[in-house]
């Protein structure tokens with residue numbers, strides 16, 4: 001049985017459940033933010049730092065990938081962006097004394113919250129194979145240890161992970177190092193995030209990115225927000241939705257949960273938002289069952305085709321379909337045969353509500369569909385997103401103002417990292433360009449994505465794990481399996497800003513390489529540097545930190561990668577064997593940008609254009625000229641199997657989500673204000689009617705047990721049941737506490753993304769062991785420093 005210890009926080013004993021909010025932001029958001037931020041940074045640093053977020057000449061907010069418009073306000077950040085900044089700009093420090101005091105076993109027993117609250121890492125640390133704790137190590141020694149381990153294995157026995165905060169410059173240099181070393185083993189957080197979007201959009205439209213810009217949102221007549229909780233995860237998007245709404249757009253929310261931000265928004269950056277009742281955002285809320293979206297968009301397609309039959313020539317955009325698309329007839333045939341019963345079963349929606357949405361669509365000249373993790377982390381995520389494309393193509397809602405696809409990215413540069421070649425399946429044209437520019441033969445065989453990397457580590461096929469950012473151990477599924485896989489490595493190396501579980505659960509040898517964050521001054525041999533990032537709408541712009549680094553020992557990601565490369569591969573000398581001038585490139589990031597310009601399409605005149613205050617937008621064929629670089633040369637309609645997620649009787653479909661006080665595995669605090677949760681995270685939200693059926697009650701203490709075809713029982717112990725208005729048959733609980741429940745092999749078709757939003761579970765009365773573990777945990781854990 002796979003059970004993760006409930007690394008609870010002592011505060012969980014103070015857990016309280018109140019009523020959920022019906023609006024997002026407003027004055028409480030401002031007050032709460034300032035309190036959390038000032039605890040980390042002090043008053044003066046808070047003011048100086050927050051004024052530079054997302055400003056020209058300032059730094060890009062590390063919070064999310066939502067773009068900032070040209071007419072940005074003086075305070076272009078949000079509550080959760082401020083919290084993300086405070087985590088990085090905190091005055092707390094993890095020093096060598098800290099590691100002297102805490103053994104590995106000690107660190108492994110701490111919660112994510114506790115680890116994150118200790119502050120910024122300050123110097124390189126090494127844990128040797130027989131040691132029980134980390135000791136200080138010099139940079140050169142750290143590079144030597146890593147290079148030796150990499151030389152001792154075949155290139156495909158090493159894995160190089162990236163999280164989406166890494167800048168374009170660091171990402172480009174990193175993938176270059178990895179391919180120069182000889183592997184495409186470049187898994188990244190995107191594999192667990194928007195991989196399904198990328199897969200579906202590349203196949204159907206030819207570009208795996210969104211096709212809209214901010215201006216399109218302001219021109220849209222209908223915006224459908226599906227599977228996304230922007231009030232918490234993309235708060236600045238609410239400002240854009242509010243503006244779209246004022247310009248006349250209708251907004252429809254499709255979600256199993258009535259998320260506060262989608263209902264009503266009080267913009268904290270306006271007086272009206274601070275003291276008024278705010279703007280109602282969603283005109284319509286469809287409370288869909290988990291995984292029901294494919295059926296919903298199929299039904300909308302059917303309604304449009306039927307309307308066209310009633311009003312020939314008035315509904316579909318025939319000219320667009322004939323000129324720009326492929327596969328319409330096969331799609332239309334499939335759609336006409338879709339039974340309503342299946343649609344209603346899959347969505348859990350009343351037919352009238354689906355038909356009413358169909359009417360809205362008919363009345364809207366331009367439609368945008370936005371989505372995030374609610375769509376990408378299911379078994380049939382790729383078919384679902386393809387179905388959204390089908391729906392949009394019917395009326396030519398791609399490649400014209402006010403219309404298109406809008407996958408809303410998570411990490412602030414996750415999209416840019418992919419553009420820079422962080423990808424385990426690089427296209428041949430990218431490798432060709434790399435080869436032409438640098439004069440070496442990059443490996444051509446595909447590498448491991450995140451799930452395959454864990455399998456390979458588990459099976460002893462990987463010796464070295466290297467991560468630039470992120471928290472691999474805790475962000476990935478099947479925690480018990482992943483932790484064992486990590487411990488199976490000879491060496492694990494983490495380039496990080498803050499302590500997390502991946503520093504506590506390691507290979508036999510382990511290194512921590514502390515790095516600069518976005519907010520900090522980055523000085524290299526040729527002077528002060530800036531980096532660049534790409535947002536969710538393909539805008540590339542500069543980010544320049546101004547704060548003094550958390551410690552003089554920190555090195556930038558670029559400099560760490562170059563230092564390791566130099567140690568591993570040598571530096572270029574005339575007629576020498578090494579074709580890349582690693583340290584010369586790292587001395588001035590303009591030099592890296594020049595190389596990017598010659599390898600990656602769309603970056604012409606990179607160094608000049610990125611110095612413009614707003615940066616520049618990357619080209620996008622479908623958006624700019626209705627050019628679709630797909631296999632058929634056209635936008636592809638697809639025929640998708642209508643997959644209905646069914647669970648055995650007495651079970652629920654569980655989704656694993658973010659609370660308001662977390663950034664993925666970084667826990668800022670223990671509240672989830674909009675959902676009424678205070679001082680605790682081990683809660684499971686269930687519809688009250690389902691509780692009656694299951695013989696449970698609000699307030700019960702249960703274990704969550706996941707049921708999967710491999711027969712392994714996975715258990716997350718000790719959750720308080722909360723009666724909550726989620727869709728029937730569905731439940732929700734926070735990640736990463738519930739990652740132990742997600743089977744490694746339960747992944748999405750095509751994209752191989754873990755199915756974190758549809759885990760079949762049952763609730764069982766909490767075991768005595770769970771209750772005991774909770775008590776023991778309380779006595780062992782220490783509170784966060786104040």
Ligand SMILES: Nc1nc2c(c(=O)[nH]1)N[C@H]1C(S)=C(S)[C@@H](COP(=O)(O)OP(=O)(O)OC[C@H]3O[C@@H](n4cnc5c(=O)[nH]c(N)nc54)[C@H](O)[C@@H]3O)O[C@H]1N2
Pocket residue numbers: 063064080193226227228229230232233234254255256257259288289290291292293372373374375378409410411655656657658659660662663664757
């Ligand atoms: N403050 C903060 N900001 C963040 C993050 C964070 O942790 N904290 N994380 C960043 C990252 S990496 C990402 S990827 C994004 C994530 O942004 P979101 O995708 O908004 O994050 P989740 O909490 O996973 O929320 C998923 C939403 O989809 C809904 N949903 C789940 N399943 C379904 C379904 O089958 N159908 C439909 N229609 N809806 C469904 C859920 O009810 C929930 O509202 O946010 C980014 N921004």
Ligand SMILES: Nc1nc2c(c(=O)[nH]1)N[C@H]1C(S)=C(S)[C@@H](COP(=O)(O)OP(=O)(O)OC[C@H]3O[C@@H](n4cnc5c(=O)[nH]c(N)nc54)[C@H](O)[C@@H]3O)O[C@H]1N2
Pocket residue numbers: 162163164165166189190192193194373410411468469470471472475476477495496497498499500515516517518557656657658663664665666735736738739742756
């Ligand atoms: N069950 C479940 N699992 C999920 C999800 C889910 O919805 N449910 N969501 C998935 C998604 S969408 C994502 S994107 C992944 C996230 O996976 P990751 O990106 O791996 O995880 P994070 O928690 O964002 O990583 C946080 C760590 O990054 C480091 N860090 C922060 N800033 C920097 C920096 O500037 N440089 C460097 N080098 N390090 C930095 C800090 O040490 C911090 O502890 O999790 C996935 N896992």
Ligand SMILES: [Mo]
Pocket residue numbers: 189192193194409410411
């Ligand atoms: Mo993400």
